[in-house]
Amino acid sequence: MALDETIKPEAETGTSRLNAIAAWPVRVLFGILDVPFRALQRLLGIGSMPYFFILPNLAFFGLFVVVPLFINFAYSVTGGTNLFMENRPYVGGEQYGFLFDCGNYLDPSTCREDRFWRGVYNTFTFVFFQVSLMVLFSLVTALILNREIRGRGFFRAAFFFPVLLSPVVVALIWKWILLRDGVLNAFLVSMGLDPILFFVSPAWAMFWAIFVSVWAHMGFYTLILLAGLQAIPPDLYEAAEMDGTKRERVFFRITLPLLWPNMLVVIVLALIKAVQIFDEVFVLTGGGPGTATQFVVQYIYTTGFANQIQNFGLAAAASVVLGVVLFVLTLLQLAASRRKDEG
Amino acid sequence: MAGTSTMNDRSVTRFLTARRGGASMHWTDVFSYIYLALGVALMFGPVVWLALSSFKTPAGLQEFPPTLLPLGQIxxxxxxxxxxxxxxxxxxxxxxxxxxxxxxxxxxxxxxxxxxxxxxxxxxxxxxxxxIREFRVAWENYTKPLERFNFLTYLNNSVIVTTAATLVTLLINSMAAFGLAIYEFRGRSAVMLFVIGTLMIPITIILVPAYLVVTQLGMVNSLWAVILPGAATPTGVFLLRQYMLTIPRDLIEAARMDKASEWSIYWRIVLPLSLPAIAVLAIFSVMWRWNDFLWPLIVLNRSEVYTLQIGLNAFQGELDVQWHYVLAMTVVALIPVTLVFAFLQRFITTGIASSGMK
The missing domain is CATH 2.30.30 (SH3 type barrels.)
Structure with a gap:
């Protein structure tokens, strides 16, 4: 099975295949690049070469990720609607103060920036249900796919297929099904029920946002869990069988503990992704009805870019808040994957 | 093997403990197959429905309840x-x-x-x-948006972005991976720590400043704004480096004896040997770029530079949605990934299972 195969070095075939596919444009490109690199090597010696190999990557990454990470803080403490830093007055913690100005944190309508807090609460609801369902369904699917069943490769592929689809495609596929005159309502009517306006009811909109994102990403987590299940040594089960251990006990004492590191990775990864939910739901519901499915990332996008008045400072402050949450989750993730590598 | 009764007993165990063995039907088997059948229907059904609908005429789409196949009135x-x-x-x-x-x-x-x-x-x-109706395929759903609307441009932009970004990604990431895998040098562990530490910085938390950088470089509303920022991926560097570490050091030493330059060691020896890992990264890069949404949505504001995803989103967000065109163009957008899925699914699943990246 594909999962059991690790990628093997293929010296001979690899070389001939590269020659066959890439042929001359690649050779010309690398040939040209050879000139400066050879000159550098002659000038500065082998010892300096690693730096030149790493440089382009670090330059791109620094320019587009690391530098922005720092500028983000600068934005969050300046005001105005101008994009360029020199035209932005320093306002200190005003943006944060505005974001966190709430009469009662449990009630978004008492907050000055209630859209942000509605986004936060919607994101909490979404994350709670989406991650729970994601882990549950991935686990059940992985357990079933790990059994000796006919057509296992096909079934595994089937569950993986939606993972490849773009968020826009995913959203449009489901929007088409869920429309007032869509096929789901046709089914409801044929069962003698009334059609439901799914995108008019806040509860239904949230339900479908969760459902669709579980549908789209479940295959990914299933794969990780499946890899974990296949790594469990079979002799453990044989030994348990010899001892006549009860099946529930085998599941809770062997399968689950040994799968737990993978489960942790899946839970934290799913959390990190779910907190940043935007694409599918934005196309599916547009955040509506009202603000019922508007999440934190959409708040950042709307505040900074989509609104007539672009409030970059506020968007940056909200990004910092989101960044802190993600940082904590990432530390959890590193801890989880370290446990996995050790276990 | 044991008798039938123990076989049955064991297949229950097998469900919960997930192990392989001989086949004997049991309720858990039945449950598994029902679950899988429902799963397949749920995973493929919506896509099939989309594809079938995309061949219907506007009149056919408005029908309620809808027909399964595209029908046209004679x-x-x-x-x-x-x-x-x-x-x-x-x-x-x-x-x-x-x-x-x-x-x-x-x-x-x-x-x-x-x-x-x-x-x-x-x-x-x-x-x-x-x-009175007959089976009729409304090909015009596909041809008209490509002629009348900008969809050919969008398609073109998406192809350019995906190709260029994947090439840049492969080049600079494999170079960095080579540098980090082959050499012992001062600051290597610092760079590796940096790579791992930044593995998880998502674009969602740096939207505003990244937009500033792109504006300063004069790239807003050009395809470069989408191609370059995501080119350096720590995930890619990490994946390639882990693979390059397995290449025998003797090969490189031998090449140095033969007076090969470091650059030619990189592209004549290490790159060809890393082809499997590069293929995995290439597939991922194609998927990332083809499906990219939030960042293009921010930096591409003019219709001439829209990618297919952004164009589709704009088209479906109009007041009077022309669903017959939207559906057909959605099918166009999912064709490349479906082809990738059909031919390279094993590569991808192996890549995910071994690296945990998406």
Whole structure:
């Protein structure tokens, strides 16, 4: 099975295949690049070469990720609607103060920036249900796919297929099904029920946002869990069988503990992704009805870019808040994957 | 092997403990197959429904309840009328059934003629007529958006972005991976720590400043704004480096003996040997770029530079959504990934299982 195969070095075939596919444009490109690199090597010696190999990557990454990470803080403490830093007055913690100005944190309508807090609460609801369902369904699917069943490769592929689809495609596929005159309502009517306006009811909109994102990403987590299940040594089960251990006990004492590191990775990864939910739901519901499915990332996008008045400072402050949450989750993730590598 | 009773007993165990063994049907097997069948229907069904719907005419799409297959009403050229007339199956008052062409409809009465004898007009209550339809594929859903709207441009932009970004990604990431895998140098562990530490910085938390950088570089509303920022991926560096670490050091030493330059060691020896890992990264990069949404949404504001995803989103967000075009273009957008899925699915699943990246 594909999962059991690790990628093997293929010296001979690899070389001939590269020659066959890439042929001359690649050779010309690398040939040209050879000139400066050879000159550098002659000038500065082998010892300096690693730096030149790493440089382009670090330059791109620094320019587009690391530098922005720092500028983000600068934005969050300046005001105005101008994009360029020199035209932005320093306002200190005003943006944060505005974001966190709430009469009662449990009630978004008492907050000055209630859209942000509605986004936060919607994101909490979404994350709670989406991650729970994601882990549950991935686990059940992985357990079933790990059994000796006919057509296992096909079934595994089937569950993986939606993972490849773009968020826009995913959203449009489901929007088409869920429309007032869509096929789901046709089914409801044929069962003698009334059609439901799914995108008019806040509860239904949230339900479908969760459902669709579980549908789209479940295959990914299933794969990780499946890899974990296949790594469990079979002799453990044989030994348990010899001892006549009860099946529930085998599941809770062997399968689950040994799968737990993978489960942790899946839970934290799913959390990190779910907190940043935007694409599918934005196309599916547009955040509506009202603000019922508007999440934190959409708040950042709307505040900074989509609104007539672009409030970059506020968007940056909200990004910092989101960044802190993600940082904590990432530390959890590193801890989880370290446990996995050790276990 | 043991007797049947223990076999049954064991297959329950097998479900919960997930191990392989001989086949004997049990309720857990039945449950598994039902679950899988439902799963396959749920995973593929919506996509199949989208594809079927994309071949329907606007009239066919408006039908409720919808038909499974794309059907079109038969039209016939009738003497004395300029345009072809739609054909109906009409139940006459005497209970006989005739095939008539509709001239016009006034309220609940339709004026119809017999196409073979167009002289006489017959008035029929619309409840008594049923359109005559045949299987017909509305190819115009596909051709018209490409001609009339900018979809050919969007498609083109998406192809350019995906190709260019993947090439840049492969080049600079494999170079960095080479540098980190082959050499011992001062600061290497610092760089590796940096790579791992930044593995998880998502674009969502640096939207505003990244937009500033792109603006300062004058790249807003050009495809470079989408191609370059995501090119350096720590995930890619990490994946390639882990793979390059397995390449025997002797090969490189031998090449150095032969006076090969470091650059030629990189591209003549290490790159070809890392091809499997590069292929995995290439597939991922193609998927990332083809499906990219939030960042292009921010930096591409003019219709000429829209990628397919952004164009689709703009098109479906219009007040009067032209679903027949939206559906067809959605199918176009999912063709490349479906091909990737069909031919390279094993590569991807292996890549995910071994690296945990998406």
């Amino acid at each position: 039209e016939r050229q009738v003497e004395g009328y300029d345009d072809p007339l739609p054909m109906f199956e009409v139940t006459m008052e005497d209970g006989s059934v005739r095939e008539l062409a509709q001239v016009r409809r006034i309220g609940i009465i339709a004026q119809m003629v017999d196409p073979d004898d167009p002289g006489e007009t017959i008035k029929v209550p619309i409840a008594n007529r049923k359109p």
